[in-house]
Amino acid sequence: MRYIIQIDTATEVCSVSLSREGITLDHIQSSEPNMHASRLTSYVEQILFQNSLKFSDISAVAVSMGPGSYTGLRIGVSTAKGLCYALDIPLIGINTLESMFNGLVNKVILQEGSLYFPMIDARRMEVYTMAFDEDGKQVLPTQAKIIDELSFAEFHLKEAFLFGSGANKFQDLFRANPQVHIISQFQHSSAHMSALAWKRFEAHEVENLIYFEPYYLKEFVASKPKR
Incomplete structure (x- = not known):
């Protein structure tokens, strides 16, 4: 069995899902503001525990690579790369908009x-x-x-x-x-990546861990803090 952890932090939703050979098995997500950094790794651990899996059971990590929130993308991609380095498994990058369309097709x-x-x-x-x-x-x-x-x-x-x-x-x-x-009823989720991630995993369309960066589309512009 080939299991893939899927991470999406490109929007206000922090989402982690688990798929097996293109089929979504489970997902955890929240749209609470500014909680991506504090919740993401715990969501990964939680979804493995819920499905009686260990980190060593994971064959790849798929991440929503953008476009989207600059900060959210950095958190998601950094976490995904860290998992892949530690587990010596491939990283799969998925265009966030392509993932969204795939989710709509299924609904x-x-x-x-x-x-x-x-x-x-x-x-x-x-x-x-x-x-x-x-x-x-x-x-x-x-x-x-x-x-x-x-x-x-x-x-x-x-x-x-x-x-x-x-x-x-x-x-x-x-x-x-x-x-x-x-x-208006569309809900963003990492679960939309399952079929896309499996297709790219089978085709060995994986990212270079050293050079892979989020797809920001636009340059980050820092705003001045309000008094």
């Missing part, structure tokens, strides 16, 4: 002729996003995009479905637009 029936935009909040009216058609083909690459009322006009013959932490803030903006739909 809803995709509509023919539509486009699907996983979105991660990048503050104000900006999001990290990419686009897929109903067959899972990538239509737009990963990008940082400022959204306004005309953002999807170029796809005038297709309906656009937005989902994820970055999509919910556009409910009012597109309320009167019949082309754009918000899937």
